[in-house]
Amino acid sequence: xxxxxxxxxxxxxxxxxxSQVCGVAVEQLQVLVAEGVVTPVxxxxxxxxxxxxxxxxxxxxxRLQRDLGVxxxxxxxxxxxxxxxxxMRQRIHVLESLLFERR
Numbered sequence: 001x002x003x004x005x006x007x008x009x010x011x012x013x014x015x016x017x018x019s020q021v022c023g024v025a026v027e028q029l030q031v032l033v034a035e036g037v038v039t040p041v042x043x044x045x046x047x048x049x050x051x052x053x054x055x056x057x058x059x060x061x062x063r064l065q066r067d068l069g070v071x072x073x074x075x076x077x078x079x080x081x082x083x084x085x086x087x088m089r090q091r092i093h094v095l096e097s098l099l100f101e102r103r
Contacts, residue, residue, distance in 0.1 A: 012049040015040070022058050029058060035076045037061045057083070 018038075019026045030045070032038050038058050040048035050058075060082065061075040070078065 011052055012041070013052075013055065015045060015048045015050070018050045018055065018058065021055055022062060024062060028062075031072065032058055032061060032076075035072050037072075037076045037079055 013021065015026055015029060019029050033040060038050060038054040040050050042048040057079050061079050064070040064075040064078055
């Protein structure tokens with residue numbers, strides 16, 4: 001399974017590059033797009049560009065399917081919930097920093 005290192009949030013990947021990073025067939029990623037796990041920019045498949053966040057979302061959904069046997073709809077929901085949890089933790093961290101700064 002090839003794994004490329006992606007370092008900045010400004011980078012984007014094509015469908016083929018994302019498939020290489022995730023170590024899965026392009027067709028499997030098209031299913032993730034159809035389910036809303038990842039959202040490409042571009043009107044046609046050959047133009048699709050994926051953000052770095054999509055790499056993490058795809059890898060997470062694929063792991064849930066492979067390791068836990070979660071179906072695609074369940075994996076999509078879990079990825080969304082994990083993203084929500086991550087954002088909430090970031091907000092809590094910022095709020096705690098502000099609160100403790102004022103003391």
